[in-house]
Amino acid sequence: MDLPSSVVISEEGPREGFQIEPGPIATADKIALIDALSACGLRRIQIASFVNPKHVPGWADAEAVIEGFTPREGVEYSALWFNERGLQRALAVREKLTLxxxxxxxxxxxxxxxxxxxxxxxxxxxxxxxxxxxxxxxxxxxxxxxxxxxxxxxxxxxxxxxxxxxxxxxxxxxxxxxxxxxxxxxxxxxxxxxxxxxxxxxxxxxxxxxxxxxxxxxxxxxxxxxxxxxxxxxxxVTAFDAAVAGLGGCPFAGQPGAPGNIATEELALLCEEMGIATGLNIEALIEAGRLAERIVGHRLPSAALRSGTLAAFRRRAA
Amino acid sequence: MDLPSSVVISEEGPREGFQIEPGPIATADKIALIDALSACGLRRIQIASFVNPKHVPGWADAEAVIEGFTPREGVEYSALWFNERGLQRALAVREKLTLxxxxxxxxxxxxxxxxxxxxxxxxxxxxxxxxxxxxxxxxxxxxxxxxxxxxxxxxxxxxxxxxxxxxxxxxxxxxxxxxxxxxxxxxxxxxxxxxxxxxxxxxxxxxxxxxxxxxxxxxxxxxxxxxxxxxxxxxxVTAFDAAVAGLGGCPFAGQPGAPGNIATEELALLCEEMGIATGLNIEALIEAGRLAERIVGHRLPSAALRSGTLAAFRRRAA
Structure with a gap:
């Protein structure tokens, strides 16, 4: 079996997830999830969306989220925007972002x-x-x-x-x-x-x-x-996007309740269990995914949040 | 891509699913699900378990379920047992089962x-x-x-x-x-x-x-x-077990809440969308999966229950 020796998984959970959730998510909760994800070994995290708050009210607080999170050495934090107005907002907080x-x-x-x-x-x-x-x-x-x-x-x-x-x-x-x-x-x-x-x-x-x-x-x-x-x-292929806990989904797909992105911890599990290095701490990702579930207030799709990693069972069996 | 031209998917949802659910499931509901599954194009359905009701109270009504369901021509209905007592119970109702x-x-x-x-x-x-x-x-x-x-x-x-x-x-x-x-x-x-x-x-x-x-x-x-x-x-491989809606799971694995079997409708979707014939009606399976959710009273793991088949979208797009 000829598989890559390593891959890079880019985390999109904060941006994708908080965009699609119906309820208002507290700025402090968004920051808490980003900070938790920063400790998981991720190299790239997309943390906010500079979109029109009239269309996506869930990201009206993008600047406050970026001001509040604690960047970690070696992690690239990015944001998303679709037009010049969004770009200008991103440029105004560029010291903490990779634009x-x-x-x-x-x-x-x-x-x-x-x-x-x-x-x-x-x-x-x-x-x-x-x-x-x-x-x-x-x-x-x-x-x-x-x-x-x-x-x-x-x-x-x-x-x-x-x-x-x-x-x-x-x-x-x-x-x-x-x-x-x-x-x-x-x-x-x-x-x-x-x-x-x-x-x-x-x-x-x-x-x-x-x-x-x-x-x-x-x-x-x-x-x-x-x-x-x-x-x-x-x-x-050695580059994938994913979202912790399977946060997110396409708001324009017309399928409310359907799962969103593939779950970061499940993709990491697939890779690591087949000998493909991800640099990720799967147990920390699962904890971050459980935090995401507490924040959104409902069950998220990831199966691994329920079952845990194989590593934990290996330790118990040994 | 060298894939099989057809596969047989054996349905284990009724037996696996009703064994692991904590609440009592009405006999009539079990029968309703089996009858719904019989209309999905399945060739093999495992419908009951002859186990000690002291250990698996959810299957104390195995005989009543077998008496009540309506067999469909061309479908093999099977049951599971682990010992001579279970075999004797199965033999007593063998006219409706493939033993x-x-x-x-x-x-x-x-x-x-x-x-x-x-x-x-x-x-x-x-x-x-x-x-x-x-x-x-x-x-x-x-x-x-x-x-x-x-x-x-x-x-x-x-x-x-x-x-x-x-x-x-x-x-x-x-x-x-x-x-x-x-x-x-x-x-x-x-x-x-x-x-x-x-x-x-x-x-x-x-x-x-x-x-x-x-x-x-x-x-x-x-x-x-x-x-x-x-x-x-x-x-x-051309033979798979699966469970509608992802019912089931291993009661001895010590992981409550983790998903069970792969979902029949998701496996059928994988196959059919890659040109592998299953003989299954995926939309009927999704309806049977939604019935299973109503019966167990909680959300089951299958993503396809939320999103539907691609065929339905193709029809709408055409």
């Missing part, structure tokens, strides 16, 4: 229309402006994100050819702006991925762009997330 | 001691008697079951060599009784399997016994179940 922009395009036009009120041309135009604004502000464009890369609740199946086309669009935007981008994240925004679709999309992107590194952002909407992550590992 | 016995051994001796109060020699002796009693009653021995085939909460790791040794013990029991057994189920009783362990155990068993067909009985205790099932499919 990077993304060229983010949906491979499904119906999803982009529903989610962002933009068709394909509108997405491209918006991203050209986004890249220009970031260049002017001196903020690097770190990667391409292909949303709805494996299928879409509003369009149905998304083909590998559509993914390649979307990556092409993004590279054209980058090239025209004089930006070099080496990383692409294929995001299963609505839980359509299967291992076969993961293999097909990765194969098609690699065939068309042999200089791009592929990362996976998987949702567990239909319980297939960890199998898709495993297929990614088999194909040599 | 078969199993040579069931734990690959972990500490689990057998904890679960059955038997060491390795004690297990073998008990199984020799069990096979003899079944032969005398004219009930065939259908398969070997290796419990704790991938690891054990009480023993830690279980090696492929221990699995092979356990299968050897079982084959010796069969051979000495003049019984031919062609099927072996590797059961992840406590959720220790990873795709790598699945591959290693299957490889070792195939190398030692090239005439045995391997089935997988996977639990999702730590969220790895569907990845392990996918690895089984990759390796050509």
């Amino acid at each position: 990077t922009g993304f060229i983010s395009l949906s491979a499904s036009e119906p999803f982009a229309i529903r989610n962002l009120n933009r068709d394909r041309a509108g997405q491209i135009e918006a991203m050209r402006k986004y890249v220009r604004v970031h260049r002017e502000a001196g903020v690097p464009i770190a990667k391409i994100i292909v949303m709805a890369a494996f299928g879409c609740n509003f369009a149905g199946d998304v083909s590998p050819a559509e993914v390649v086309e979307t990556v092409s669009d993004a590279r054209a935007i980058a090239r025209d702006a004089g930006v070099e981008v080496q990383d692409v994240t294929l995001a299963d925004s609505m839980g359509w991925a299967t291992p076969r679709r993961v293999a097909d999309a990765i194969g098609a992107v690699r065939e068309s762009f042999d200089d791009l590194r592929i990362a996976l952002h998987l949702h567990d909407t239909r319980g297939q997330g960890i199998a898709c992550a495993y297929e990614g590992l088999r194909l040599g | 078969t016995g199993f040579i069931s051994l734990s690959a972990s001796e500490p689990f057998a001691i904890r679960n059955l109060n038997r060491d390795r020699a004690g297990q073998i002796e008990a199984m020799r008697k069990y096979v003899r009693v079944h032969r005398e009653a004219g009930v065939p021995i259908a398969k070997i079951i290796v419990m704790a085939a991938f690891g054990c909460n009480f023993a830690g790791d279980v090696s492929p060599a221990e699995v092979v040794e356990t299968v050897s013990d079982a084959r010796a029991i069969a051979r000495d009784a003049g019984v031919e057994v062609q099927d072996v189920t590797l059961a992840d009783s406590m959720g220790w399997a990873t795709p790598r362990r699945v591959a290693d155990a299957i490889g070792a068993v195939r190398e030692s016994f090239d005439d045995l067909r391997i089935a997988l009985h996977l639990h999702d205790t730590r969220g790895q179940g569907i990845a392990c099932a996918y690895e089984g499919l990759r390796l050509g």
Whole structure:
């Protein structure tokens, strides 16, 4: 079995999770979860979203969260924004953040229309402006994100050819702006991925762009997330997004109650138990996941929160 | 991608699920779930357990359940028992059941001691008697079951060599009784399997016994179940146990609240979305899973119950 020797798992729980939860989450609770996650060995944590508080009231306190958390040496803290106003808010608190922009395009036009009120041309135009604004502000464009890369609740199946086309669009935007981008994240925004679709999309992107590194952002909407992550590992993918306890989900997918991102501690368990180093402390992640459950006030999807790691049982058995 | 063209998924939800639920489940509710499952395209459903009502009060009504359900043409209904008393109870209602016995051994001796109060020699002796009693009653021995085939909460790791040794013990029991057994189920009783362990155990068993067909009985205790099932499919396994909605779990694993078996509808979704025929109606399974949730009175682990099938979204998108 030819698997990578190590992977990097980027934590998106705070940003994704607190965006979708219906109830107001106290700023202090958000800070407590970020600080708990900082102690888990993570190298990248996305901690806030600079979005319009009218649309996403759960992130009205982004500045207060960033002011309040305690950064840990060696951890990159990032935030998300979609427009110039968001960028300006991020720039105002940049001393505690690693600021990077993304060229983010949906491979499904119906999803982009529903989610962002933009068709394909509108997405491209918006991203050209986004890249220009970031260049002017001196903020690097770190990667391409292909949303709805494996299928879409509003369009149905998304083909590998559509993914390649979307990556092409993004590279054209980058090239025209004089930006070099080496990383692409294929995001299963609505839980359509299967291992076969993961293999097909990765194969098609690699065939068309042999200089791009592929990362996976998987949702567990239909319980297939960890199998898709495993297929990614088999194909040599070494960068994954995940969310502690399975926090999050896509607010635009129209499936309330469905699980969100694959759970960080379950992905770490998969990797570590197959000899793939993650640098993560799974037991600390499980404790952080239990804290997340107390904060949101309901059960989160992760099975590992209930069962614990195998390491703990090995210690007891020994 | 070289995957099987079809698989058989055996439903164990009624038997496994109603055994582990703490509250009393009405006989009529058990019957309603079995009848709902009969309409899902399943070919095999395990519907009851003839165990000592003092130890498993949830199955004191096994006879009443079997009397009450409506068998469907083409579906095999089975039950489980562990001793002669259970066999006698099953024989008394045999007209509605397909009666078969199993040579069931734990690959972990500490689990057998904890679960059955038997060491390795004690297990073998008990199984020799069990096979003899079944032969005398004219009930065939259908398969070997290796419990704790991938690891054990009480023993830690279980090696492929221990699995092979356990299968050897079982084959010796069969051979000495003049019984031919062609099927072996590797059961992840406590959720220790990873795709790598699945591959290693299957490889070792195939190398030692090239005439045995391997089935997988996977639990999702730590969220790895569907990845392990996918690895089984990759390796050509075509027989799986599962439980609608993820009902069940191992009552002896000491992990209350952890998920049980992999969910039938999620495994069916994995297969069908990769072009592997299951014969199952996933939407009917999801409805049966929602019925199971109403019966047990709490949320069950399956993500697909929340999100539905992709087929439904394809229809809406078209």
